[in-house]
Amino acid sequence: MQDALIINTRDLDFQLFEVLQAETLTRRARHADHSRETFGAALDTAHAVAVETFAPHNRLLDEHEPQFDGQRVSMPDEVKQALDALRGTGFLAAGKDYEWGGMQLPSLISFACLSLFKSANIATSSYAMLTTANANVIERFGSATQKRKYLRALFEGRAFGTMALTEPQAGSSLSDLVTTATPNDDGTYSIRGSKIFISGGDHELSENIVHLVLARIPGGPPGVKGISLFTVPKFHVNDDGSLGARNDVALAGLIHKMGWRGTTSTMLSFGEHGECVGELVGEPHHGLAYMFHMMNEARIGVGLGAVMLGYRGYLASLDYAxxxxxxxxxxxxxxxxxxxxxxxxxxxxRMLLAQKAYVEGAYALCLYAARLVDEQHTGESDAARADAALLLDLLTPVVKSWPSQWCLExxxxxxxxxxxxxxxxxxxxxxxxxxxxxxxxxEGTHGIQAIDLLGRKVVMKQGAALALLAREIRHTIDATRSHAPLHAHAQALDHAWRDLSLTVEALxxxxxxxxxxxxxxxxAFLEAFGHIVLAWTWLKQAIVAxxxxxxxxxxxxxxxxxxxxxxCxxxxxWELPxxxxxxxxxxxxxxxxxxxxxxxx
Amino acid sequence: MQDALIINTRDLDFQLFEVLQAETLTRRARHADHSRETFGAALDTAHAVAVETFAPHNRLLDEHEPQFDGQRVSMPDEVKQALDALRGTGFLAAGKDYEWGGMQLPSLISFACLSLFKSANIATSSYAMLTTANANVIERFGSATQKRKYLRALFEGRAFGTMALTEPQAGSSLSDLVTTATPNDDGTYSIRGSKIFISGGDHELSENIVHLVLARIPGGPPGVKGISLFTVPKFHVNDDGSLGARNDVALAGLIHKMGWRGTTSTMLSFGEHGECVGELVGEPHHGLAYMFHMMNEARIGVGLGAVMLGYRGYLASLDYAxxxxxxxxxxxxxxxxxxxxxxxxxxxxRMLLAQKAYVEGAYALCLYAARLVDEQHTGESDAARADAALLLDLLTPVVKSWPSQWCLExxxxxxxxxxxxxxxxxxxxxxxxxxxxxxxxxEGTHGIQAIDLLGRKVVMKQGAALALLAREIRHTIDATRSHAPLHAHAQALDHAWRDLSLTVEALxxxxxxxxxxxxxxxxAFLEAFGHIVLAWTWLKQAIVAxxxxxxxxxxxxxxxxxxxxxxCxxxxxWELPxxxxxxxxxxxxxxxxxxxxxxxx
Structure with a gap:
């Protein structure tokens, strides 16, 4: 039993450098200092830290999940040691500007590094993943003050981040949130309400925790149009960055899960004593859109986590077999x-081949999504950047849901x-x-992803996203011309896509x-669409192979x-039919x- | 959260008395003392005991699984209390002759009673299920002495039973068993070897434990043709039924499982000190056939357990929804x-309907299997009895595997x-x-069931079993004639069956x-065959409805x-296609x- 078999590195190289041609990203100004060698060095470091500090306590943390004694949350020391090692590598800011202490790595490479931590220990890696996603929201939508107070701390891992959406009475129904944010005279807000299922909501792994909290400013519109976003730190942060007094955020309890036990899942009380202070992010009532920036990133992260759990199991069972x-x-x-x-x-x-098809296919999909993030940010034209954003928007429900279902299988x-x-x-x-x-x-159930896909993504912009995907699939089909053994697959994919198009028209x-x-x-639409996307992903791999x-x-x-x-x-x-x-x-x-x-x- | 919602009693009545016409069984001599009322009384008693003593500790036992301190196995007292309550009702011998203290209930009714205990607490009920199945082997194949020594103790629950097949080096591959049984001068055998995954292999829930052990008598043929079956009690039993000294059977360790934690899963060492005494059951080298009597019963029991776990979840989620x-x-x-x-x-x-279709369909299948057991024993002609045995033989892999897959879903x-x-x-x-x-x-993986079905059951007796099932399905299709809304289903089933027949011919x-x-x-054959059988089961229910x-x-x-x-x-x-x-x-x-x-x- 090789417990630390976290990846097939040959496959990782294939995905990054043969299928997604990561090296071409070094031609872009932002990544000009990079090379195949620096990418390789980053991946090697991530692999070593993951194997040496994340993997060894994966079972231990499952058996000794975080405990709350009413005062503080405790868990095995190995979690903090691993996260300290991660901090030391600078991976929390891997994709960030040099000025923030980042490495300006492409998303594709930092995402691939993240995949290794997830594979080694999904629970411990979650604290890091949430922190990066949280920081990205503040970087994009926060005020200069918020950036100064929080960003460097988050990128350096002195503070960890959370996303606090869900409330007990409103699970998937965000329009029913009731947490309030009442304006104070100094421009801050008093937050009051209860949140549930907040991952990383409390722990002693970092000096501070920055919650991103959805709440309603009284007098705003009902429903999702009246939701605003706030930064709510566990400890107040002084202007010089030092930590002040404790904010009025209390851990009401830990939730005990069947799996993923090492990431605290918390019930949080904001403002029990009327003294919880938050700062508005961006404009009032636009909070949900900001939060979805983090949510979409988290959804891709969930998909990747599902892949890596599947991958890990595949390698273990291959070894055993x-x-x-x-x-x-x-x-x-x-x-x-x-x-x-x-x-x-x-x-x-059969069982090995099915696993291989599920996990390597889904891995290819997740890494492709990360490549689209790069294209969205550093693509060579406005049109290329807009297309990448559109395609990613369409594919996100699949990236989140398909691995969750099939890598579990x-x-x-x-x-x-x-x-x-x-x-x-x-x-x-x-x-x-x-x-x-x-x-x-x-991060949104299958049912939510399905409605998002069919009810919103497929029809948005008069079906522009779907048309774009159709073109991409057509490119792939055309590229099989010189590969006779792939013709039958190309035909099957073409047929499936026509079938899907007819179905959309009918609906x-x-x-x-x-x-x-x-x-x-x-x-059923989500499942069918997902299988077609995965067939496409496999055909792309097969062409390269x-x-x-x-x-x-x-x-x-x-x-x-x-x-x-x-x-393929x-x-x-066995699957596409x-x-x-x-x-x-x-x-x-x-x-x-x-x-x-x-x-x- | 109604934790004790263990069955929809309306559905149970429907299955037993409307679909399977349990009342007609009272016309048979063996059950002549019975009536709809006595059946109802048995079910009510089982339901009450299950809800009052089995269900309340289901979670407790999961959280406090059996522990072994090197000397003895301990677990929450509630397990023994529940099993004592079960003993008190006489259900361990529910189907047995009056002379053994039994009730001569039909298999169908005792199986339905068992389903309630399984639903309430699968782990605690396993001790009882294994005991009944073990006793059935001794009753059928044991010597007069073995019956005298063990049967009443098993039926009364003073002794519990196990089936000890699996060895560390031979999981599914029974032909590789190496445990030996060396003849002693007094007609007994010295057993030596290691067994693993023996459910109920040790505990202090009963005064004694009777292991049924597969072992090789030296000099016998290699492979499965050289396997014999032995009774190996934990404590020797004197001729007057009193317990003697401890036999040389040692608990080498408990296995820690992801679920079903309350049933001890054990590694057992037989004859570490050369003093493990066993008694041969039946003829030498015929052990596997005898054991399969228990195994087949256990397989149906596994299917039923899978159904009840699914049923319990269905009711909980229906309530929640x-x-x-x-x-x-x-x-x-x-x-x-x-x-x-x-x-x-x-x-x-959709998710409720799918659950209903899976669990009520599979429940109907399992109860039908129990009805076939009755038919096999008390059917009105030799031909009817032989047919029932043949059909049950064909369906057993489906009864075992289909619920395991779909009620998990x-x-x-x-x-x-x-x-x-x-x-x-x-x-x-x-x-x-x-x-x-x-x-x-x-009790045999999916892969084993699939090979059993396609490689053995489908072709046995020149396809007689398959032909018999075809006739039964034809009866059902014909019976839809006066039910117009069911015609399309009947046609679909007919079509699927033809498709299956063509496939068998091709193979x-x-x-x-x-x-x-x-x-x-x-x-894939097992899955397709299983879905057709379930469609048939649903059509039978639909006709009655x-x-x-x-x-x-x-x-x-x-x-x-x-x-x-x-x-239906x-x-x-959504499924049959x-x-x-x-x-x-x-x-x-x-x-x-x-x-x-x-x-x-």
Whole structure:
């Protein structure tokens, strides 16, 4: 059992440098100091820190989750030690300007580094991920004062960040938030209310915590149009950056989860004593839009976390399948022959191949999303930047939801390959499965992602995003021309996309006039759309592998490309065909769920 | 949160008395003393004991799993109290002869009673389930002495039973067992070897434990043909039934599981000091066949357990969806309107309907299997008894695997409906999910079930079992004639069955000559076959509901039948269509997994 097998580095190189051509990013002014070597050095450092300080306490932290004694939150020392090591590398500001102490790494590379921490220890890495996402909001929308007070502390990890949206009476329904922010004479606001499920909401891992809190300024409009965003530090920050008194933010309790136990999930009380002070971010009543900047980043982060949990389980079960002897071929009844390794059994290979297809496909998707973030910021024209933003907007629900569903399935297959050992806590895979089950829920459930995709993203700007994706998919299909073994896949993808387009056309009238009916099966749309996007992602990988195979360095390298081509084939033969069924049922505007009366249950 | 909502009793009545016509069993001599009233009384007693003594410690036992201090195994007192209450009711011998202190209840009714204990507390109920299954083997194959020594103690719950097959070096590969049984002069055998994953292998819940152990008598044939079965008690039993000295069976350690934590899973050492005495059951070298008597019963029990975990989660999430206000209809943007209960959202109803379709469908299948056990034992002709045995043999892999997969999926949906609360340990559903994940593995993994189904059951007796099932399905299709709304479903089932038959025909040559290739996709066959069987099960329920609806007692009763018809529709529209895809890929003898070389991963 190699507990610290956190990535297939050959695959990471393939994704970054062969598929996404990360090196071309060094041609851009912002990254001009960088090179393949500096990228490699960053990845190597992240890998070493992840393996040496994050991975070793992954199970320990699961078994000894954070405790709250009414005064303070405690957890194993290893968490702080790992985060201190992370701070030391400067990764919290990896993509930031040199002036903030950053490295000006492309998003693609810093995201790839983050993936290694997530793989090694999803719970410990969350504190860092939330901090970066929080800082990005303040950097983009905060006042000069807010930036001065918080940014450097966040980038250096002296303060950690949170996002405080959810309230007990309003889970997914943000329009029902009731936390209030009453203006004070000095321009600050008095915050009062309760938040729940706030990850990293309390701990002693950093000197301070900066909460980004959604609240209503009294007198504002009802619903989501009356929500504003505030910075609310755990400890007040003086103008010179030193810490002042404790703010009136209290930990009301920790939530105990089935997985991902090491990241505190908290109930927070703001202003129990009427003394919680917050500072408005940006304009009043525009808070939700600002927060969605963080939320979208967090959603991509959730997708990546789901991938890495899946990846970790895949590698563990691959290792196990190669080592563990068990049984013989079905046509060999001779019990005196030695047992074969599990991997020799077709059904075990199926479970490995499915995992490979899910996790490497989803990894490619998440890294592509990070590449779009780069394109959005440093793309070579306004049009290229706008296109990247549009495409990312369309794909975000898939990046969040697809890995949450299918890399969880991968974790289930990893358990299955381990047999009885798989469900024991003596082996690592059951934890990945528990950890991963949260991802279909937090930062917007599957149902929310589905409505976002079909009800908003598909129709926004008269379908411009969908048209853009269609062009990208067409490029990929065209690029298969010189790769005969991929023609059948290209045709299948083309067919699936037409099927999807017809379905969207069929749904458009209902989307305009019968929203409830049109969205009733949005979940099936999300699943079908996601599978098509993943098929596309696999075809892109297959083209690169097919082109590289004849010039492979050696047999090991050739085997790697053959594996890519074969996993692509598996996805096209065993997964993509599901899409047609879902789309047909969607086109029929099937009303089975709508018509099910509550009293019939 | 109604933690003790263990069953929809209306559904239980429907399954037993409307679909499976349990009352007709009272016409048989063995059950002549029984009536609808005595059946009802047994069910009521089981329900009361399950709710009052099993359900209340379900979470407690998960949080305080059995501990081994090197001397003894301890666990919360509530487990023994619940099992004492169960003993008091006589349910351990519910189906047994009056002479053994039994009630001569039909299998169907005792199985339904068992389902209530499983729903209330899967871990505590396992001790009882294993004991009954163990006693059944001794009753059927044991010597008069073995019966005298063990049976009454098992039926009265003074002794509990286990099945000790698995060894560390031989998980699913029983032919690689190495535990030995060396004949002693007095006719007993000295047992020596290690067993692993032995459920209920040690505890202090009963005075004694009777292990049924597979071992090899030296000199016997290699492989499965040289395996014999032995009774190995924890404490020797004197001829008068009193307990003697401790046998040489030692607990080497407890296994710590992700779920189902309350049932001890043990590593046992037999004969460490050369003094472990066992008694041969039946003939030498025929042990595996005897053990499969218990194994098949356990497999049906695993299926039922998976159903009840799914059922419990379904009821919890239904309750939650009715109580929890959250959001508004997608076409209502007015935040001043009150929030609606979750159940009003189409996507939540989808998740409830899917759960209902999975758990009530699978419950119907498991109870049908129990009805086949009755038919096998008390059927009105030799032919009827033989047919029932054959059908049960064919269906057992489905009864074991389908609920393990789909009622686990139901548990995932129950979590999803609870949103963030779903993954917290403050709510019950995450435990059901963890508990249920074991079911795809123990008592034969999915992969083993798939090979059993396609490689053995489908082809046995020249396909007689499959032909028999075809006739049964034909009966059901014919019975829809007078129910117009069911015609489309009947047609779909007919079509799916033809598709399956064509697939079997296409696979037969490969099954005979290229076993490995034919079985490479056996898992897909198991899934497709399972979905067809479930569609059939739903159609049977729908026919009964359709016939009863016009004469429903009141609106509540009518709503119940409408719910059944609608869940059937959902299964036929959203689930059955998957089958065609899987069968098409199977017919093509797709070799993607077979061709994937281990070094390509």
């Amino acid at each position: 190669r080592e563990r002897p068990q049984g013989r071929r079905p046509d060999n009844k001779n019990p005196l022959d030695p047992q074969l390794p599990l991997i020799e059994h077709a059904d075990v290979r 991968a974790n289930s297959l990893a358990i299955q390959i381990h047999g009885g050992y798989g469900y024991t806590r003596e082996y690592p895979v059951e934890q990945f499965y528990r950890d991963n089950r949260l991802n279909m829920i937090h 458009l009238p209902a989307l305009a006039h019968e929203t409830e009916r049109a969205l009733a099966n949005a979940n 097919s082109a590289a195979l004849p010039g492979a360095r050696d047999e090991t390298d050739a085997d790697f490309y053959r594996g890519k081509l074969h996993a 084939q598996w996805f096209f033969r 599901r899409v047609a069924l879902m789309l047909a049922t969607l086109r029929s505007l099937d009303d089975t769920t709508l018509e099910m009366a509550p009293q019939w249950f | 009715r109580e929890r206000p959250q959001g508004r209809r997608p076409d209502n943007k007015n935040p001043l309107d009150p929030q609606l209960p979750l159940i009003e959202h189409a996507d939540v109803r 139901a548990n995932s949906l129950a979590i999803q409906i609870h949103g963030g609360y779903g993954y917290t340990r403050e709510y019950p559903v995450e435990q059901f999910y963890r508990d249920n994940r074991l079911n795809m593995i123990h 037969l040559p490969a099954l005979a000559h290229e076993t490995e290739r034919a079985l490479a996709n056996a898992n 359709s016939a009863a609806l016009p004469g429903a007692r009141d609106e509540t009763d009518a709503d119940f039948y409408r719910g059944k018809l609608h869940a 529709q959902w299964f036929f529209r 998957r089958v065609a895809l899987m069968l098409a890929t199977l017919r093509s003898l797709d070799d993607t997994t077979l061709e994937m070389a281990p070094q390509w991963f």
